[in-house]
């Protein structure tokens with residue numbers, strides 16, 4: 121790449137980074153919701169509806185109008201265009217993207233510790249979720265696609281879940297995948313597990329509010345030791361690459377299966393082979409890997425240290441080492457995700 125092109129690229133990235141920081145403010149301060157619910161608004165109106173200072177609100181509105189994220193309804197009055205609402209203001213939408221700004225700011229706060237981890241080879245102190253709170257980034261995908269499209273696209277799994285099957289949801293985080301599966305398949309019971317006790321408390325509350333707490337239970341536990349089966353299906357969603365000991369977890373999952381049961385691994389879709397330069401998606405995955413997923417997985421001396429870019433060959437190796445005889449990559453049409461079905 122020519123130096124002038126590289127310099128222009130860095131500048132463009134800086135514009136994008138600053139836009140994401142302003143999005144973080146918009147999300148945290150409730151600006152997007154206020155504009156979506158009551159817009160168009162003047163700076164004074166936005167400030168008074170959100171309990172913020174008018175001069176700051178004006179600068180934020182001017183930035184967002186300059187960036188093309190807001191329109192002017194009339195001079196001094198700002199409008200969130202209808203088509204921007206799903207992306208910026210509606211957290212239930214599949215297009216919602218403001219959460220990315222929250223995750224990037226959160227990750228940046230810990231970069232000093234990551235610098236140290238690069239030097240020692242260890243892990244940084246665990247991520248603290250406050251003050252933003254842990255974000256259910258995958259909730260729209262789980263509530264709209266997991267039970268409606270993804271699982272029905274896997275005939276053997278769909279058939280089994282259409283009866284009174286027992287399901288384990290390993291590394292379930294805030295529990296939305298467990299809840300979504302229970303809502304989609306009214307006869308199943310689900311056991312969600314995660315190391316994060318606070319996430320598990322929140323998951324139990326969400327199950328209650330969603331009316332499925334009679335069929336969904338949660339445990340704060342390490343999946344390598346906390347499974348009590350037998351399960352017809354063990355799901356591991358966007359988590360295998362995060363685990364320090366993925367083979368131990370897969371082996372425990374295999375041991376916990378009922379006769380003819382399956383382990384379903386859903387994880388980030390990567391290119392099958394490395395390419396240089398790689399696709400934007402793979403660049404994005406590597407970015408997260410460097411600043412977050414790999415450092416977090418380095419918390420054990422004998423960590424598998426997988427990183428976010430977990431290619432099919434790696435999943436196949438882990439599954440074979442865990443004793444699975446059959447490892448099938450499934451043609452579920454989801455562009456950001458890969459699906460693997462493991463069985464004996």
Ligand SMILES: C[S@@+](CC[C@H](N)C(=O)[O-])C[C@H]1O[C@@H](n2cnc3c(N)ncnc32)[C@H](O)[C@@H]1O
Nearest residue numbers: 258291292293314315316342343357358359363
């Ligand atoms: C990227 S999050 C994904 C959470 C959830 N599956 C989702 O898609 O929203 C990865 C999760 O894996 C959990 N985790 C990592 N290793 C684990 C283990 N050995 N046992 C249980 N949970 C684990 C972490 O606590 C974290 O909540």
